[in-house]
Amino acid sequence: MRAAFVLCALVLLVAAFAALAPASLVDGRIAAATDGRVRLADARGTAWRGSGLLADAKGSWRLPIGWRLDPVALLRGGLALDLDPAESAGAKGTLHAQGNTLRVEGLHVELPAAMAETLWRRPPVPRVDGTLGIDAPAFSYDGSRGDGRFELRWSNARVGLAGVRARLGTVEAHGRSADGAVVVDLSSAGGDAVLRGTATLRNDGASLVATLAPTPTLAPAAAVALRALGPADPDGTIHVTWQARR
Secondary structure, three states: OHHHHHHHHHHHHHHHHHHHOEOHHHHHHHHHHOOOOEEEEEEEEEOOEEEEEEEEOOOOOEEEEEEEEOHHHHHOOOEEEEEOOOOOOOOEEEEEEEOOEEEEEEEEEEEEOOHHHHHOOOOOOOEEEEEEEEEEEEEEEOOOOEEEEEEEEEEEEEEEEOOEEEEEEEEEEEEEEEOOEEEEEEEEEOOOEEEEEEEEEEOOEEEEEEEEEEOOOOOHHHHHHHHOOOOEOOOOOEEEEEEEEO
16 A cells, blocks of 8 residues: 555656656757757747757757657656647657667658758768658567568658769658568669668668669769669669678
């Protein structure tokens, strides 16, 4: 009985803190988790229910976001966050984090592809343009195993590096769990090169097997860059094989 009383008191304490703590405190957590590369600007509301603009430190992209936290999950050492579609430019879904496991449910979000530049840790940093749409009815990942499925669509995809730029058109990725791995089928259409391939993420590493077939719109400099990625067929199709071990 006493244990139940203590538990209820702790839940109320966490709920009171979340209800009263300003949303600006979330900025500090995001900055610490991203080494200052991503911040929360114009924070409003509380840590329990708030909104703001997620942005990179350079101000090259901004994303409106609104959230609601579950104080009970915080008490258990985890995180349960609901996205508010009214404050998040139509984004919706629930994110759960507990230990090394991340689980999403009913997720739909559209992000600026330039976010990938922010997460790039080593130079040279590519220039990435377009819009990234992610849909995940149910997917979880614990760092070694995945469960569920997700869909990714990169619209108006463009990549630039060292002065060489290429249009990728629309890139689609269909992810699923299979035999303890996360398998992602890749394809593209409407760009300077046509992508077909499969990426696999396992506990012991990651791999990619793909082909890139140039189209007549591919610039000569970009064609030279593609040929550096792997062997080519007589028709110019490049075979890309990549593997990394943990």
